[in-house]
Amino acid sequence: MLSRALVLRVAEFPAFKRWIKHSSLTQGLIQRFIAGEDVDTAIAIAHQLNQEGFLVALDYLGEDTHRLEDAEQAACQYITLLERIAQSQVNSCISIKLTQLGLDLGYEIARKNLEKVLAAAQSLNNFVWIDMESSKHTQPILDLFCELYPRYPNSGTVLQSYLYRTPQDLERLIHLGARVRLVKGAYAEPKEVAYPDKKSVDHQFKVQMELLLEQGKEPAIATHDLRLINHAKQYAAELGLEKSQYEFQLLYGISRELQKQLLAEGYRTLIYVPYGEQWYPYFSRRLAERPANLYFILRSLFRK
Numbered sequence: 001m002l003s004r005a006l007v008l009r010v011a012e013f014p015a016f017k018r019w020i021k022h023s024s025l026t027q028g029l030i031q032r033f034i035a036g037e038d039v040d041t042a043i044a045i046a047h048q049l050n051q052e053g054f055l056v057a058l059d060y061l062g063e064d065t066h067r068l069e070d071a072e073q074a075a076c077q078y079i080t081l082l083e084r085i086a087q088s089q090v091n092s093c094i095s096i097k098l099t100q101l102g103l104d105l106g107y108e109i110a111r112k113n114l115e116k117v118l119a120a121a122q123s124l125n126n127f128v129w130i131d132m133e134s135s136k137h138t139q140p141i142l143d144l145f146c147e148l149y150p151r152y153p154n155s156g157t158v159l160q161s162y163l164y165r166t167p168q169d170l171e172r173l174i175h176l177g178a179r180v181r182l183v184k185g186a187y188a189e190p191k192e193v194a195y196p197d198k199k200s201v202d203h204q205f206k207v208q209m210e211l212l213l214e215q216g217k218e219p220a221i222a223t224h225d226l227r228l229i230n231h232a233k234q235y236a237a238e239l240g241l242e243k244s245q246y247e248f249q250l251l252y253g254i255s256r257e258l259q260k261q262l263l264a265e266g267y268r269t270l271i272y273v274p275y276g277e278q279w280y281p282y283f284s285r286r287l288a289e290r291p292a293n294l295y296f297i298l299r300s301l302f303r304k
């Protein structure tokens, strides 16, 4: 059985990367997970999803930016995206990564860029989700988010149930009154900081989800795990929550039947739609979550 860490390590090999990017065998899977490389395609897909009844979060892909001009450029791209959303009247918020906005170059750089994006979103009456990244970034991401939240309450952030620290972070964000998207976590983390086994991660998710439903502001339950989704529905109903008081969030291209089913049952359902040329790291995390995706393309390679 391939572990997440191993798949992510293999995904870093230059030859593997080249093959994934250019082979005709992988294009179908890439298109399944990535909405396209340009903003027009992403807006068209968001529009289509809106027509079906879904809410959308657009993610202009990119992370680990190491040049100041690239970080500033990413902030500009997000502001343009917010303007395009407003002009096209698509019902979509945005989801961003702080390493894309220069977090590795310095806290102040990321803050300056983030603030520009948050201010643009506020003036356009839109909402910004700040994605969570690898554990070395958790503290600065949360610090930056908590610092800016009082001025920009049109924002929310993400907590990963696999991290040991998450219960304290969840208390902090509930106390702040901010929206939280709860996920299991998609990075390869050492066992010193994160639960290494799925059973514990799922258990943590359940416990944290219950607390979020009890005390959180419009909780976002971001998983494709049917058991956890069913538990969320049942627990929310026991708490007397309306379906409009919390939200399920799922990734573009994953568990599409489940997405439609949630919508048909009247649940608020948001689809996270990634697009852009820098799709490779996002795509490799999707491969690592479900090694069957990797087996699928490797099998087609050997069948050729």
Ligand SMILES: Cc1cc2nc3c(=O)[nH]c(=O)nc-3n(C[C@H](O)[C@H](O)[C@H](O)COP(=O)(O)OP(=O)(O)OC[C@H]3O[C@@H](n4cnc5c(N)ncnc54)[C@H](O)[C@@H]3O)c2cc1C
Residues within 6 Å of the ligand: 130, 131, 132, 133, 158, 160, 183, 184, 185, 186, 187, 222, 223, 224, 225, 226, 249, 250, 251, 254, 255, 271, 272, 285, 286, 287, 289, 290, 293
């Ligand atoms: C809206 C949204 C936003 C997210 N934002 C972040 C973030 O900011 N930071 C972060 O670390 N992680 C983020 N994630 C990813 C998350 O951490 C998990 O890695 C991912 O959701 C897979 O876990 P799961 O909860 O679906 O449960 P799992 O137990 O992994 O999967 C449950 C079922 O979902 C299906 N499934 C899951 N993944 C795949 C896949 N890749 N391909 C095909 N089927 C699949 C399978 O049927 C699987 O049995 C986000 C996820 C969502 C849905």
